[in-house]
Amino acid sequence: MGKYKWGAVSAVLSIGVLAGCSATPEKGGDTAKNASPSASAAASANAAKKDDKAAAGSPDAWKKGTRVGAAGSLCELPVSFDVAKMWQPKGLKPEDGKLLGEFMGHKSARGACEIDAKPAGNIGFIRVWTTDPTKKSPREVLEEFTGEQPRVVKKEFSDTKAGELPAAEVSYTTKSPLKDEPQQERAFAVVTPKGATVVHLGGFDNTEHKEMLPAYEMAKKSVAPVS
Known part of the structure; x- marks a missing residue:
């Protein structure tokens, strides 16, 4: 459909990644070890988003x-x-x-x-x-x-x-x-x-x-x- 539709699609995909999925660790286990791949990816995406927001709030932004x-x-x-x-x-x-x-x-x-x-x-x-x-x-x-x-x-x-x-x-x-x-x-x-x-x-x-x-x-x- 052209680049503008990809912009809309990529925005929706970004929200999906940023929202992510949460996983509950097993009792008594290590949280990092028990985190699912999707939860880890979501956490990384959220961290990246926070970094972007921090950059956007800087004077250079x-x-x-x-x-x-x-x-x-x-x-x-x-x-x-x-x-x-x-x-x-x-x-x-x-x-x-x-x-x-x-x-x-x-x-x-x-x-x-x-x-x-x-x-x-x-x-x-x-x-x-x-x-x-x-x-x-x-x-x-x-x-x-x-x-x-x-x-x-x-x-x-x-x-x-x-x-x-x-x-x-x-x-x-x-x-x-x-x-x-x-x-x-x-x-x-x-x-x-x-x-x-x-x-x-x-x-x-x-x-x-x-x-x-x-x-x-x-x-x-x-x-x-x-x-």
Whole structure:
């Protein structure tokens, strides 16, 4: 199905590994010796996850890393912005971006870039969506974008700035068929002569979403048009 589906699949697999299986040691036995292979693997994965989280909480985690958007960068977009140092951007081919839009219900925009949070110890992406040149305002772009997304239950729009560009932002929740708690999501949009850009932050759950917000805010504050 393409790289975006593998991203979703790998995230689910990561959760399975991190959750692991617990084993009860035999009475009077040595815990390490009696631990099952699956429990040992889970313990190792949990330790690695803690190390990743500790690294993500270090000052380096939220320093500027690469910059995407300009010609020759990892993602070529109508605007450029900074990516947090420990996040990994990857540009999407046009056919993959279109397929991602179809998969996630977006017809008005196509996927252009996925910025993976796993190297920073989180499960989720900042996804960047683009459109052809448009006369719509940033808010109209976001209204259409969220209107296409299934199971949206609450939306709050606001006018803001992304870098020095006029922008609109939306904070919203979606109802997951797999979870009782509504999922928090956020996005901002800007419009330039080259088209609209929507920068979206989801996350595996609300805890992951909250922990990834600094990277999203870094992107928003550093936006500049691409000449």
